[in-house]
Amino acid sequence: xxxxxxxxxxxxxxxxxxxxxxxxxxxxxxxxxxxxxxxxxxxxxxxxxxxxxxxxxxxxxxxxxxxxxxxxxxxxxxxxxxxxxxxxxxxxxxxxxxxxxxxxxxxxxxxxxxxxxxxxxxxxxxxxxxxxxxxxxxxxxxxxxxxxxxxxxxxxxxxxxxxxxxxxxxxxxxxxxxxxxxxxxxxxxxxxxxxxxxxxxxxxxxxxxxxxxxxxxxxxxxxxxxxxxxxxxxxxxxxxxxxxxxxxxxxxxxxxxxxxxxxxxxxxxxxxxxxxxxxxxxxxxxxxxxxxxxxxxxxxxxxxxxxxxxxxxxxxxxxxxxxxxxxxxxxxxxxxxxxxxxxxxxxxxxxxxxxxxxxxxxxxxxxxxxxxxxxxxxxxxx
Amino acid sequence: xxxxxxxxxxxxxxxxxxxxxxxxxxxxxxxxxxxxxxxxxxxxxxxxxxxxxxxxxxxxxxxxxxxxxxxxxxxxxxxxxxxxxxxxxxxxxxxxxxxxxxxxxxxxxxxxxxxxxxxxxxxxxxxxxxxxxxxxxxxxxxxxxxxxxxxxxxxxxxxxxxxxxxxxxxxxxxxxxxxxxxxxxxxxxxxxxxxxxxxxxxxxxxxxxxxxxxxxxxxxxxxxxxxxxxxxxxxxxxxxxxxxxxxxxxxxxxxxxxxxxxxxxxxxxxxxxxxxxxxxxxxxxxxxxxxxxxxxxxxxxxxxxxxxxxx
Numbered sequence: 306x307x308x309x310x311x312x313x314x315x316x317x318x319x320x321x322x323x324x325x326x327x328x329x330x331x332x333x334x335x336x337x338x339x340x341x342x343x344x345x346x347x348x349x350x351x352x353x354x355x356x357x358x359x360x361x362x363x364x365x366x367x368x369x370x371x372x373x374x375x376x377x378x379x380x381x382x383x384x385x386x387x388x389x390x391x392x393x394x395x396x397x398x399x400x401x402x403x404x405x406x407x408x409x410x411x412x413x414x415x416x417x418x419x420x421x422x423x424x425x426x427x428x429x430x431x432x433x434x435x436x437x438x439x440x441x442x443x444x445x446x447x448x449x450x451x452x453x454x455x456x457x458x459x460x461x462x463x464x465x466x467x468x469x470x471x472x473x474x475x476x477x478x479x480x481x482x483x484x485x486x487x488x489x490x491x492x493x494x495x496x497x498x499x500x501x502x503x504x505x506x507x508x509x510x511x512x513x514x515x516x517x518x519x520x521x522x523x524x525x526x527x528x529x530x531x532x533x534x535x536x537x538x539x540x541x542x543x544x545x546x547x548x549x550x551x552x553x554x555x556x557x558x559x560x561x562x563x564x565x566x567x568x569x570x571x572x573x574x575x576x577x578x579x580x581x582x583x584x585x586x587x588x589x590x591x592x593x594x595x596x597x598x599x600x601x602x603x604x605x606x607x608x609x610x611x612x613x614x615x616x617x618x619x620x621x622x623x624x625x626x627x628x629x630x631x632x633x634x635x636x637x638x639x640x641x642x643x644x645x646x647x648x649x650x651x652x653x654x655x656x657x658x659x660x661x662x663x664x665x666x667x668x669x670x671x672x673x674x675x676x677x678x679x680x681x682x683x684x685x686x687x
Numbered sequence: 688x689x690x691x692x693x694x695x696x697x698x699x700x701x702x703x704x705x706x707x708x709x710x711x712x713x714x715x716x717x718x719x720x721x722x723x724x725x726x727x728x729x730x731x732x733x734x735x736x737x738x739x740x741x742x743x744x745x746x747x748x749x750x751x752x753x754x755x756x757x758x759x760x761x762x763x764x765x766x767x768x769x770x771x772x773x774x775x776x777x778x779x780x781x782x783x784x785x786x787x788x789x790x791x792x793x794x795x796x797x798x799x800x801x802x803x804x805x806x807x808x809x810x811x812x813x814x815x816x817x818x819x820x821x822x823x824x825x826x827x828x829x830x831x832x833x834x835x836x837x838x839x840x841x842x843x844x845x846x847x848x849x850x851x852x853x854x855x856x857x858x859x860x861x862x863x864x865x866x867x868x869x870x871x872x873x874x875x876x877x878x879x880x881x882x883x884x885x886x887x888x889x890x891x892x893x894x895x896x897x898x899x900x901x902x903x904x905x906x907x908x909x910x911x912x913x914x915x916x917x918x919x920x921x922x923x924x925x926x927x928x929x930x931x932x933x934x935x936x937x938x939x940x941x942x943x944x945x946x947x948x949x950x951x952x953x954x955x956x957x958x959x960x961x962x963x964x965x966x967x968x969x970x971x972x973x974x975x976x977x978x979x980x981x982x983x984x985x986x987x988x989x990x991x992x993x994x995x996x997x998x
Contacts, residue, residue: 306696306749307689308921314688375688569995582985585992589915589936596914599690617907665896671906672899676879679894 308599310379317372318379324358325387333646337393338514343471346393350424360398360422367414368422374602381557382595388563396468397421397428401476404493408534408542417495429469429498431477431520432543434462439666441478442488442540446522448479456528457481457536459494459502462521467660469518470507472498478539491539495531502526512652556622558595561629564650565591568633571647575636584636587629594622613674616667623657623664630654690914696753703737703757712761713966719764720828724802727764731785739767740782743775743858748920751858752865756916759869759977762969764829766798768981772862774807776855777814778842789817789835790856793982796823800833808835809852813843827976829969853927857934860981864916864934864941867977868909871945874952874970875905882955892955901951908944915940932994935987942978949974 310318334349335342353359354368362377363369372380392398398421405414420426437444446461459479469475474497482490498505502525507515534542565588572584597618601611611618630651634641641648658664672678692700710730719727734740742751751772758767766787773790774782784804789797791808797817800806806817820834843849879902882893892898919933949971953960960967978984 306692306917306921308918310688573996581992582988585988585995586939588995589940589991590911592918592936593911593915593940596690596918597911599688600914603689603691614910617910620903620907621911665900668900668903669896671903672893675906676875676899676902678879678883678899678902679891681894681896681899682890 308596310375314373314375314379317376318383321358321361321380321383322387324356325383325389328352328356329387329389333388334390336512336514336649337391338468338470338510338516340471343393346390347424347427349390350392350394354423359394359424360402363402363418363422367418374605378557378559378598378602382559382562385557385559385563386566393427393468394421394424396430396472397426400430401428404533404542404545407545408493412530413495413533426474427468427472429466429472429475429518429520431463431466431469431475433465435464439663442491444478444480444491446477446479447483448481448492448494448527450481451526454526454528456526457492457494457532459496459522459525459527462519464519465508465517465660466520467517469498469505469520470515474498475520476533478543481536481539485537488540490537491543492536493533493539493542494527495533496525496527500525500527510652511655512649556618558591558598561591561622561625562595564626564629568629568636571633571636575638577636580632580635583628583632587625587632590621590625591629594625597621613670616662616670617675619661620658620664620667620671623654626654626657627651690917692749692753692917696749699750700753700757703734703754704760706733706737707757707761707763710761712763713969716762716764716829716969719831722801722831728785728802730763731765734763740771740775743772744779744781748858748861748922749917751862752916752920755862755865756869756872759866759871759973760873762829762870762873762973764799766803768859768862768866769798769803773809773855773859774814776858777807777809777849777851779851788814790852790859793856793986794859794980796832797835798833799831800835801831806833806835807841808837809849809855810837810840811849811852812845812847813840813849813852815840825972825976827969827972829973830976853931856981857927857930860938860987861916861919861934863977863981864912864919864938867941867945867974868912868916870970870974870977871905871909871912871941871948874945874948874967874974875902875909877967877970878902878905878948878952878955898955901955905944905948905951908940908947912937912940912944928994932991935982935991935994938982938987939984939991942984945974946978 334345337343337346350359357368357370360368361370361372361380365371402421405417432441434444434446448457448459451458463477474495476495478491479494480490481492502523504521506519508517508519510516568584568587630647633647634651637647673680715726715730739754742754766785769787770782770785773788774786785802786805787797787800787803788807788809789795797806800819806819807814808817816838817835818838820836823832825832882898883891885892915937919937922930922933952967953971956967959965
């Protein structure tokens with residue numbers, strides 16, 4: 306049992322640190338959900354990609370470095386320690402790319418991965434529907450077969466689509482076989498958001514920015530070449546995304562250890578012994594998350610998978626993120642309500658316990674799949 | 688980077704678990720609480736044969752944590768933290784037989800001084816002999832505590848700061864954290880077993896979300912306490928400061944997680960859990976006692992924050 310980095314991992318860490326020190330913008334970029342901030346975040350992605358830092362774990366032919374999982378975590382730690390910008394490309398590189406590597410054809414990989422790596426094409430995720438949130442598999446948007454044109458025709462409505470207001474392409478599930486049982490008969494589609502019949506209506510989030518959108522589909526044609534995985538196999542394909550979102554890839558420990566360090570610095574500026582315990586608990590929880598991640602990395606390196614433990618993980622980081630930012634705001638006292646990086650972070654943290662499967666759904670998964678408790682009798686489908 | 692027990696360490700944990708499970712530890716603990724030490728000292732000897740008393744001097748802190756987690760899981764009574772964690776470090780040698788120590792201010796009383804072959808008091812300049820005074824009643828009836836008065840210095844130089852005391856305290860706190868983790872895991876396992884068979888309103892109570900979510904929170908808390916425990920066990924030997932910081936984080940997290948397990952475990956058992964006769968009571972009271980043993984959560988949070996701020 307050890308927590309040591311090897312010589313080559315230490316060298317990788319030093320190289321990443323040096324590059325980030327030299328390249329990270331000194332001032333935080335404007336919100337990526339504004340047109341100005343969006344462009345600057347895309348530029349930042351291009352800069353990362355130019356020196357092969359945008360997708361370190363990917364194959365070299367797709368702008369990666371074939372970095373190991375340990376190196377990926379190391380890179381993420383360095384990335385957040387350096388205060389580098391949020392990743393406008395995260396839906397693509399963290400959620401879609403693992404699915405493309407696993408289920409995509411070679412042609413799809415060649416077509417989609419390079420522009421994802423450079424940030425040239427930004428992806429939106431389109432999962433939820435007005436009547437399908439936590440119960441995602443009850444979704445109603447349809448895909449109708451069109452043999453003549455060799456593809457499918459999409460109809461329906463998606464909502465809470467992250468980044469869709471400004472993104473170029475989207476990915477989501479549609480019901481391609483209305484006669485099949487709930488989880489069967491779903492197909493995973495990739496589609497341009499400027500295609501004929503697609504209407505995007507931005508939705509302002511709690512912070513006032515249009516971080517997500519509604520997307521309407523009115524006879525949108527998608528060729529067979531843009532179906533990911535087999536028709537009807539969409540649920541299984543998508544669930545590998547869900548595991549990634551809950552588990553390791555989206556929320557690297559560096560995000561929270563860096564935030565905990567910033568919280569300590571804030572406490573030094575504005576010490577308030579009444580809040581001391583909450584400051585130290587935020588640090589402990591971030592440290593626990595860091596160490597837990599090394600345990601996960603060890604398991605994955607030995608061929609294990611994250612499985613339902615991704616739900617344990619998701620509850621932890623999302624609640625830690627809220628608690629950490631609440632503590633920062635309380636330290637700021639009456640200034641807490643004023644615009645600040647802490648306030649931005651707080652508003653963003655509030656979405657964590659909701660997206661990627663609410664924490665109530667996660668607790669059900671922990672209870673049923675890890676503790677082995679009986680499933681609750683299901684309600685009658687409406 | 689391999690943050691997982693080695694095969695040898697896993698085998699050691701399994702062997703210890705099997706030995707304890709076959710030793711009627713609940714019966715041992717109940718006898719100990721009544722002042723009948725015979726079954727407990729027999730178990731002590733068997734565990735000493737397995738090497739438990741020499742881990743602190745001859746193995747790593749990881750093995751110490753593995754052993755104490757098993758002791759916590761089975762609610763083994765006796766001054767194990769004192770004999771197998773604190774004293775071997777403070778004395779620089781394995782302890783023969785059963786020994787105990789009071790280390791004020793965090794550990795003001797000597798656990799099981801009536802059964803120990805040697806009783807010490809730890810002062811700033813080292814270990815002293817002790818005169819055993821009155822017994823005190825702990826919430827955990829298996830923890831038989833005694834007031835002590837310090838006598839002659841037996842290890843250390845009068846007036847000089849004793850070098851091993853901090854390391855001894857940290858290993859004792861770490862071993863206590865490991866026991867808490869083991870006890871918390873045990874309470875969760877028993878609670879899960881209970882809610883799967885207990886039926887109300889026509890179905891298992893474990894199928895209700897109100898119960899599920901509470902138990903899921905315990906699973907989550909324990910899963911994130913464990914890496915802090917073993918992270919502290921791996922703290923670099925040449926950095927007392929990093930060690931102290933990691934130990935404090937581990938003690939706080941293991942105490943919080945185990946305490947949550949105990950509250951939740953009691954709640955989902957309902958009235959039967961509130962009885963002395965039901966075995967759950969052994970872990971509920973043990974956890975309550977260990978939460979404040981070898982440094983209260985307030986002490987460890989304070990020590991950790993002071994260190995982080997001076998970094």
